[in-house]
Amino acid sequence: MPAEMPVRLRIFSLNCWGIRYLSKHCAQRYTMIGDLLSKEQHDVALLQEVWSEKDFHVLKKKLGGTHPYSHYFKSGFFGSGLAVFSKHRIHDAFLYKYTLNGYPYMAHHGDWFGGKAVGKVLLNISGLAIHVFVTHLHAEYCREPDSYLPHRVVQAWELQNFIRHTSAGADVVILGGDLNMHPTDLGIRLLQSYTGLKDCYNETASFDGFEQGFTHITDNPFTHKQELIPFGGGIRIDYVFFKGSKSVDVSCESLSTTKGPVPGQPFPYSDHEALSTELELHPSEDGKGYSNQEKDCTTDKLSELVNIVTEARTEVKVGLHCAERMRYTAARTGIMGLALLLLELAIAAVPCFALGTEQPFPKASFYLLGALCFAILFCTTLLYIFYGMEVKALQGAEDQMRLALGSLQERLKAFPKGKYEGRSQTELDSRDPSTLEPDD
Amino acid sequence: MPAEMPVRLRIFSLNCWGIRYLSKHCAQRYTMIGDLLSKEQHDVALLQEVWSEKDFHVLKKKLGGTHPYSHYFKSGFFGSGLAVFSKHRIHDAFLYKYTLNGYPYMAHHGDWFGGKAVGKVLLNISGLAIHVFVTHLHAEYCREPDSYLPHRVVQAWELQNFIRHTSAGADVVILGGDLNMHPTDLGIRLLQSYTGLKDCYNETASFDGFEQGFTHITDNPFTHKQELIPFGGGIRIDYVFFKGSKSVDVSCESLSTTKGPVPGQPFPYSDHEALSTELELHPSEDGKGYSNQEKDCTTDKLSELVNIVTEARTEVKVGLHCAERMRYTAARTGIMGLALLLLELAIAAVPCFALGTEQPFPKASFYLLGALCFAILFCTTLLYIFYGMEVKALQGAEDQMRLALGSLQERLKAFPKGKYEGRSQTELDSRDPSTLEPDD
Secondary structure, three states: OOOOOOEEEEEEEEEOOOOOOOOOOHHHHHHHHHHHHHHHOOOEEEEEOOOOHHHHHHHHHHOOOOOOEEEEOOOOOOOOOOEEEEOOOEEEEEEEEOOOOOOOOOOOOOHHHHOOEEEEEEEEEOOEEEEEEEEEOOOOOOOOOOOOHHHHHHHHHHHHHHHHHHOOOOOEEEEEEEOOOOOOOHHHHHHHHHHOOEEHHHHOOOEEOOHHHOOEEOOOOOOOHHHHHHHOOEEOOEEEEEEOOOOEEEEEEEEEEOOOOOOOOOOOOOOOOOEEEEEEEEEOOOOHHHHHHHOOOOHHHHHHHHHHHHHHHHHHHHHHHHHHHHHHHHHHHHHHHHHHHHHHHHHHHHHHHHOOOOOOOOHHHHHHHHHHHHHHHHHHHHHHHHHHHHHHHHHHHHHHHHHHHHHHHHHHHHOOOOOOOOOOHHHHOOOOHHHOOOOO | OOOOOOEEEEEEEEEOOOOOOOOOOHHHHHHHHHHHHHHHOOOEEEEEOOOOHHHHHHHHHHOOOOOOEEEEEOOOOOOOOEEEEEOOOEEEEEEEEOOOOOOOOOOOOOHHHHOOEEEEEEEEEOOEEEEEEEEEOOOOOOOOOOOOHHHHHHHHHHHHHHHHHHOOOOOEEEEEEEOOOOOOOHHHHHHHHHHOOEEHHHHOOOEEOOHHHOOEEOOOOOOOHHHHHHHOOEEOOEEEEEEOOOOEEEEEEEEEEOOOOOOOOOOOOOOOOOEEEEEEEEEOOOOHHHHHHHOOOOHHHHHHHHHHHHHHHHHHHHHHHHHHHHHHHHHHHHHHHHHHHHHHHHHHHHHHHHOOOOOOOOHHHHHHHHHHHHHHHHHHHHHHHHHHHHHHHHHHHHHHHHHHHHHHHHHHHHOOOOOOOOOOHHHHOOOOHHHOOOOO
16 A cells, blocks of 8 residues: 555657658657657657657667666557556556557558557556557547548547556556547547546646647647637547546646747647646545545446447447448459459460461550459458458457447346445446346 | 355367368267267367367267367468367457468468467356366477477467466366377477476376376277387377366365277277366465465476476577578579579560571570469569468567566576575566665
């Protein structure tokens, strides 16, 4: 048990937009970010889009004095872009790479190559087990229609699953990152309802930042202004979430965001705004604090969760329909390529008998067409495999959702309205099944 | 807390070798497996290599009466092959797909297409949270040299990571499956040392099966006898592991394996032998049982763990060296393809000036060579991306191992010999950091 309470934790989160040679003023901005972190000395800094490990090492060298512990999560082709700098020893790290992450042929979007993931580090601060998660979800390139929505919903599903399953032993859970979702989007609701995580922006005692907590704003010279105008000049897509436990109560004392241009600097830190928050950790008397925090978890909340999971399942089904159609198209095109190849071979065979040597055999066209057929066959085979894997992943997520719905509905049926009063979601979930009626 | 103790749990595990149209007598063997499960009525049956969902659904239909709850883990192109049948409601399911899993171009090995993974289901039996894991690791096609060893070691590393991180809230942890590793292999030592999981074969009060617990034997008509002769007629690569908790003590009452041919049947259930085990769950007085189970965790054990992780790290480094070499070869071949293409274009340009129209332009050869160059460029690009991802995954695992070693060595340094006496590995790991000295 902790020696000293309350404990104050200062958390920083920023999408660094660190694509070497492509992002504007990348090196200078990393210098500015390093300066900021050195000066502010947050307990933990959660960075996203640190696409180059070289930049991570530059930061690591610079922050050696203030943040001696760090971890870069490697994933995909470039690396996940996720980095953690900590004043406290990192005891353990674990990475979960999302199953779905866009398409490799959409190379200009690049998400697939990044290997988006959720990283977890374990800290021990004043004897408390602090589980810190950092993530970056698939970007939203177009809101309506958003062809990546099913992928992002599955990522949100996997994110909440990962957090729920891996944080049973935590005193405090913290999640920071660029979730690429607006506060009322399905994925955010899914994440919060299922895990009980609280949004710093909604919970903070004091806020200093852009209106509505926007983290992607028109005032930032690196953003595409046209995209943000429909949303009132900005959107909130970067978050810090937190959750206490039976033994620890957590409150958000303050939250601040940068506001575009940095005073005294020629440009901002990134195309996203940075979040800084201060959390206060209090002891709580044997679960009292915990139930205080989450005592509003009633059957209504459980019904809401059922609705949200149902909505997510519908979205996944839409994605499944698309993926199945794409797989079918790949198969059909492949078969056409094969038919063309066979036809060509037939044509090549026929002149030997019909035309003899009267006409020269069109060798060049023959080889070109043959090569084209092989290319079609090869590419459609690759696409068929890729879409097949996408279908399996979407089906897998849908199966898990169906299973979860069955379990949630069973609980709703078993407990009459009001019976959940005073019990937290975490108490109700399967890691403490003593609150459940036996099924067998 | 559980109403009735002791609780008896009967667990079944079998690699079904269920490749439709390729595995011998596949349909008949599924019928036999279904009959066996119907008759034996284990609490939980963990199946591997159920490659076709159709076969899963056939089993599901057949076992509807005895095992009303089931889950099939979908992953990769074919599905992970992992299936769970349970007499008790499955409250939640979660899948972790291993980062490394062989190579897609080794299609005849097929592991990559299977998307090997570890699946977890949550059961609530008599009020106890039972976390059941099922997995299937990459096959060992040749023991010396085993080109897949680094992949399997990373899988074992991820498996122990997944179990450690997700089972903090468990009363009982059970892991079953085909681990494709001999009992003294690095991956098994890593798994057991880090998680504290106990091997049923070593712990059972009564054993009935083939000598040394072999699960892949020469007596089985489906196995390649030549491969097994060097190992004394069989190997043990299928396991059931278990672990209790602070509140529950687990003992293995019996373990049995099938012994090749099934009496009264024309062939065995599979090319692997099936495992059946009976676990008994006792209450334990506030951690007493737990420390009884694991009180032998001393500094010696911790040193051993450091050695094992170091050994694993070395193996990963060997794999990393190979992957980097392959990536380099892909890049070099790609550059050669590009050079050939440029050379060809140069040759195509030259005759216009030098030879004029004296000689006909060799169109066919030109196009053929061009197509070949494009094919080389395309394939090497794909390979370069694939090997790049393999490198990242191996580096990521190595980073995690280095981090873990740092933390383990810090503990070893901080505690003089004997200070760990009576503390379990789980108590020492980061989910209960109250046993650690603060670092800051």
